[in-house]
Amino acid sequence: MKFRPIRLATLLLVASTAVFPASLKAQTTSAASTAPELDQLLDSKESGLLTEWRLAGPFGSIGDLSREWQPEHDQMRKQNYSGERVVSLQFPTGKFALPAQFRREGVFYASSDVWLPNGGDWRIYTETQGGMIVFIDGMRVMQRLNKDYDFRTTSEVIHLEHGNHRVLVKFVAAAAPFHLAVMPQTGGLPKRNNKPRLHETAESQYTSAELHWPE
Numbered sequence: 001m002k003f004r005p006i007r008l009a010t011l012l013l014v015a016s017t018a019v020f021p022a023s024l025k026a027q028t029t030s031a032a033s034t035a036p037e038l039d040q041l042l043d044s045k046e047s048g049l050l051t052e053w054r055l056a057g058p059f060g061s062i063g064d065l066s067r068e069w070q071p072e073h074d075q076m077r078k079q080n081y082s083g084e085r086v087v088s089l090q091f092p093t094g095k096f097a098l099p100a101q102f103r104r105e106g107v108f109y110a111s112s113d114v115w116l117p118n119g120g121d122w123r124i125y126t127e128t129q130g131g132m133i134v135f136i137d138g139m140r141v142m143q144r145l146n147k148d149y150d151f152r153t154t155s156e157v158i159h160l161e162h163g164n165h166r167v168l169v170k171f172v173a174a175a176a177p178f179h180l181a182v183m184p185q186t187g188g189l190p191k192r193n194n195k196p197r198l199h200e201t202a203e204s205q206y207t208s209a210e211l212h213w214p215e
Contacts, residue, residue: 048125048181049094050112050167055087058106063172065131065145071109075138075166097177104173112167114182119161121185127153130174137165144175157185 044051054076059069070081079086091097096110116122124141126134129151134142142156169180 044092044094047094048183050096050114050180050182051091051094053089053091053096053110053112055089055099055102055108055110056081056084057108058103058173059108060106062105063107063131063174065107065133065143065170065172067107069107069109071111071168072135072170075135075168076109076111094179094181095177096179098173102173106172108171108173108176110169110171112180113164114167115164116160116162116182120159121157122160123155123157123183123185125153125155125181125183126178127151127180128171128175128178130172130176130178132169132171132175132178134180135168135170136160138168 056071056076057069059071059082060067070078076086087099089096089099098104098108102108124134124136126132126142126144128144130144132142132144133140136158139158141158142154144152144154167180167182169178171178
């Protein structure tokens with residue numbers, strides 16, 4: 001399944017309850033310490049962005065996405081791989097960034113959990129400029145293997161059931177930073193609070209938003 005380019009101005013409906021709850025501070029395991037950071041975290045979540053991640057790797061010495069490593073076989077259920085502990089990260093803006101202490105050669109895996117309030121068609125959005133493969137519950141749903149390194153937002157619609165789902169991203173260092181969001185394909189969820197970059201349509205009780213990632 002190949003990536004399909006879309007425009008950043010594409011309108012999305014905000015899935016305010018379709019994200020995994022917050023528990024960690026950006027790139028650490030500490031609690032969020034400032035009100036602005038917490039507001040940013042909630043804003044990102046209500047925009048459908050995934051903010052909590054577990055990172056493993058790198059595996060191998062070259063960025064060969066065709067080769068499979070252990071996290072791909074078990075959907076990153078373990079705490080250690082090849083003697084290295086899986087690192088827990090949080091990004092309040094929803095922009096996943098590779099920590100500076102990680103070497104850039106090889107293949108990385110990042111996992112996140114998303115809870116969906118209802119079953120149906122859901123759209124997966126990614127924004128990246130490098131090679132990446134996205135799995136949901138072990139099924140490959142998106143891939144970008146070209147090496148032109150142009151920054152691009154792409155999407156794919158898949159059917160998912162109500163409940164918790166595991167998102168696994170297999171990527172090379174050039175793909176980071178990246179964003180990944182899970183949004184309803186049609187309809188919407190009743191609005192809760194208006195947030196920055198969100199606007200209400202006159203004819204709807206639902207909240208919508210431009211695909212505009214927080215800085």
